[in-house]
Amino acid sequence: MARHVVEDYLAALYVLTADRRPVISARLGEYLAVSPPTVAETLKRLQADGYIVFGPRREIILTPAGRAVGEAVVRRHCLIERWLTDLLGLDWVAAHEEADHLEHLLTPRLEERLFGLLGQPTTCPHGNPIPGRGRPLAWATVPLDRVPEGQEVVID
Known part of the structure; x- marks a missing residue:
């Protein structure tokens, strides 16, 4: 299985588990826009490689x-x-599409240099936290009736 496929699945699972809701194969397939048989086959490989386990449900x-x-x-x-939007002026959509390709090519050395070049950012252009360095990916989930009036929120 190609490395980028493994990375795409594990990144998707990482993002989907941030909200602490159980992730089942249907939810993963919907997120990745992949057919159920493809998801099932890939999950078998990820399990065999030690990247995932299945819970009781x-x-x-x-x-x-x-x-x-x-x-x-x-x-x-x-x-x-962040690099594509801040330094190269791409819009969010184009930056996201390009990042989907480039994320598989960036070495740890280039990642460190990019992190320094960007001034050690803590959020992506969308305002979401950048994980790593001991900072987990965690979006706060708060009922809308508890959000102070006038505060900006992202509804997912």
Whole structure:
């Protein structure tokens, strides 16, 4: 299986588990826009490689190794988006599309240099936290009736 496929799945699982809701194969397939048979086959491989385990209700759980890879891919993606928007002037949509390709090519050395060049950002262009360096990816989920009037929120 191609490395970029493994990385895409683990990054998706990393993002989907940030809201602490169980991730099942249907939710993962919908997120990735991939057919159920493809998801099932890929999950078998990820399990065999030690990146995931299945819980008692068939929920997908990242192992420490799977979480580490997923976090690294999401971090690279966010840093690339920040570089493309802040320094190269791309819009958010174009930056996201380009980052989807480049995230698989960025080496740890280039990631560190990019992080420094960008002034060690803590958020991506969309305002989401950049994971890594001990900072987990965590979006706050708050009921709308508890959000102060006038405060900006993202509804997902």
